[in-house]
Structures are given as structure tokens and as C-alpha cells.
Amino acid sequence: MSTLSDPVNLSAPRGSDAGLTPKQLADKYGLSVSGKRPSLPQYIRQLWARRSFIGAFATARLVAQYTTAKLGQLWQVLTPLLNCAVFYLVFGVIMKSRDGVPVYIAWLCIGVFVFQFSQSAIQAGTRSVSDNLGLIRALHFPRASLPIAFTVIQLQQLLISMVVLVAIVLANDIMPAMTWFLIIPALLLQSMFNTGLAMVMARIGAKTSDISQLMPFLLRTWMYVSGVMYSVSGYIQSWPTVWQTVYSWNPATVYMDLMRYAFMPDSFDPHKYPGGYDAQGHALPKALILPDHIWIMAGTWALVAFVLGFVFFWKAEEEYGRG
């Protein structure tokens, strides 16, 4: 019996390991510091292994979004439609921004949908870590899955809106053209840009929850200066060239212009829409201008935002869910 009550040190290493310090023991058996951040290539591999999780998570969230509503999934189509209706009423009918823009309603809807893709991806990204702390604390997975999944949700939402958009475009006598194929690369680049921004905001939002109060104001300012509901080209013509160039790099404008060009190339034809004024003094539709090097701008934004956002998010990987 005396052996049992003798103090036994169950922690002490035995046999050939006897006498090793905890650090030496950990090193010998290749143990790593708990919660250590994986290297960037390792992290990318882990994330790639979770690709089906990202897809399944996004689909499940999208479906769950409207489960409590009576009309259910119909809201996925109704929400963008109502959005366009409100903007059309305020900016098209009351403020008459439609004067001077060819096929205003299609122009407006494309702008609203494209901007909203960025806007909601950033907003969802900001809350993606802080709203899913339970999941983060319970299971181990690369945390970047969350902002990426939330961007995928917004992309799925946009694709549904695109169906509505095609109907609106066709109803406005715009015929399908070869440029419609450009929608795919434009969407891809914008998705990359949004994912990057969502990851940046996810890290900031995880640390400082105040930012989610501030985001709606920042995003609304961005929307109003980006020319979603009215053409900004008329306002900036009197600016110094430097500022015009800076302004033309606004990513929201770049992605909207690309999509508008892809959907309705005719609106960019100065022969068809020469501009000028009619007898009553109303401005006649003037052809839109596609800035030079717009694809380079779109690609640069996508690449810079995605790479920087990914590295920025990964840098704090071990800190999400702590506290």
C-alpha cells in the first residue's frame, strides 16, 4: 500500500528521456507551440483542403438567410429589384439624373448590383470573424475560410441578381452581344478584389468592433462619389488632370464601367449617342466613355487587394477567437 501513497510524479519523463526539461522534451518529440500560426504555404494548403467547407458554408448561409421570411427564397430576387425601384424613383424620376445617360434604367441597375456586391462583401467580411466566434472556438480550420465564404455568398447573391438584370436589359431593347462574355472576367476580378477587402476588414473587425458601426457611413460615401446613380463624368471634367486620373482609379467605378460596357456596348458609341440638347432644353443621351487601360486597372486592384488582404489576414491567424 505504501507504494500507492508515495508521491509519484506522473509528469516526469521516464526511461531515456529522464532529466529532460519540458522545453527539451517538446523539441525532442517535435511538439509545436500551441496555437502557432502556420507558414504561408502551409496555410494556403490548409485553405485549399477546406474548399468544400467554404462552398457548403456559403450555400447553407444563403439559404438560411430568408428561412424566417414568408416569401422565402423569393426575396433573393425581390431585394435587388426593390433596390433598383427606389433608386429609379429618387434619382431617375425626381432628380432627373437619367437625362444624358443612354438607357438609364439598365445603366442604373448594373451600377447598383455591382456596387452592392462590393458593399455587402465588405460589410459581411467585417463581421465574419466576430459573428462566428462560437464556430472559431469550437473547431479548428483556417480562419480565412470565413471572409472568403462570406464573399462567395455575395457572389451567389449577385448571380441571382444577374438573372434579373438580363431580363431588365432585354426589356430595354438591348440585344445580347459578344461583349457579354466579358462579364465573366469582370466578375472574377471584382470577386478577387472583394475577397481581399473582406479579409482586411475581417481582421480589423475582429479586433475593433467599433468599425462595424462606422462601415455603413464609409460605404455610403463611397457609393455617392462612385457614380452609381448619376454620371460623375460631367462633374470631374473641370478638375485638374491629376485628380481626374486619381478619380478614374476608383475601383468601384472601374468595375461598374466594365460591367456596363460588357452589357451594353452600344451606349459607348458616340455615333449613336452624340449628346446635345433637344428643343425643350433637356440633355440628350451622350455616349459613355470607357477609360483607357481599364482592364489593367481592374486587374491591378484585384491582385493588390487579394494578395495584401490575404497576407494581412494570415498575420493575425492565431489571434482570432482569443480573449
Place this chain on the structure above:
Amino acid sequence: MADAALDTLKEATAVDNQARVPTVVVDDVHIVYKVHGAGSGKGSATSALSRIITRKKSPTIREVHAVRGISFTAYKGEAVGLIGSNGSGKSTMLAAIAGLLPTERGAIYTNGQPSLLGVNAALMNDLTGERNVVLGCLAMGMSPAQVRERYQNIVDFSGINEKGDFISLPMRTYSSGMGARLRFSIAAAKTHDVLLIDEALATGDQGFQQRSKARINELRKEAGTVFLVSHDNNAIREVCERTIWIEHGEMIMDGHTDEVVRRYEKGDRP
């Protein structure tokens, strides 16, 4: 009788001299919580504004020294119980092993990534139990094929469907016991190197507790290490052969469960 006892003792010493593979090394760890919004500081907007203007450190941040210099090593195939009164630092210790809390001093080394199962760890409450199972498994790194293969086992193990088709209801409609059972079943579907269980079994019913104890023993046989925090001393006795007693963030005892739990129940501190 004496011979038999001597034999087992010899066997035990023979095994004792073998080098064992460590899975968790906790080396003189101190953990300090920074609690925001604590204390008597006024939370009004004007006081927050004046704090920003005067650049004073927020008086509402308080530091709590939850773990003070704990060291131990756990080995493959061990089930370790953590006992102590409420607020003694048991759950903090587990969260730190899982890598969810930074250490102020000292270091924690682990084999692979430990998984922490807590009572409050909600998964996705607005999704159905079914979706939670699939998403949980995918998040742990299983392939869709593996998930399909194990799905039925997980649902059967949780016993969620014993009283009707509850798995197709959103998880927010589950009772706390049902939620905890499903979470444990999801996490236990994968072989973990280190599994940390924080009171997660306490809410389950009798049948589920038996199943989960059996599953913990299986996990140990698959060369994992299991940590169990519980106020149910019988559960500790049944599952763990080694127990660590923590009080005020300091280790009181580390030894065989029978001995440690007996002295803990008597309040007999060495």
C-alpha cells in the same frame, strides 16, 4: 496474494521505465486576462469622450491573473482530469492548451492542433442539425465523401433522432443538452491527437454519457490524449486515471485519480 501484487508492481515498474511520447507540455505557464468593461468606471458617452481627449488609459480594463505558474506533461494514451472549485482556472488552462488564450509567461507545446469542446461553443444556430454535422465535419478537414460515410454514425451517436426527426430542425430549437450532444458527436467523429472536454458531457443524459465515455476510451486507444474538466467526480473517476487539482490558478496536486479525488473531496490539501 502478495506474489500477485508483487508481479503487478514489477510490471508497472517495467512499463514505468519506458520512455513515453509526450503530447502536451505545459511549461511554467502564467495567464493574465484583460477584462474590458469591468470595474466601476462610468460607461457614459461623455466619460468615454473625455478619456479619448485626455488620452488616459481606460479604467475599465482590469487584469485577472487566472493561471499562476502551472507545469505538467501529458503523454499519449492518457486521460487527464482537471478538478478544482469554480473559478480556479481549469477552463482557462484548457483554452490556453487549445491555443485560444495567449500565455503571459511560459509556453505550451502540443502535438498537432488540440480541439476544445465546451458547453457554450455554439456552432451555427440558425442552420439545421443536419447542416451543422456536414459543415462541422468539412471544417475539421474531412472530404465530402468521408462526411457522407460518417454522417449516419454521427447522428446515431448523438441520439438526436431518438425522439423524432430533430436533426432537420434549426439548432436554435435544441435544448442545451441536445446541442451539447450533437457538438460532442461531431467533434468525436474525427481522431484527435489531443481532445479537451470542458463540462461538455455534463448536460447529456445517462445513455449518452455512457456512449461518450466509451468513445473517449476509443480515442485514447487511438493514441490520443484526453483532458476532461468536470465537477462530476464520478465521471472523472470513470474516465481518467490521472487527475490534476487546481486552486487559485496554482497546481495543488498531480497524481493518480483515486488519490487526488479522495483528498479533493475531503478538502485535504497537501
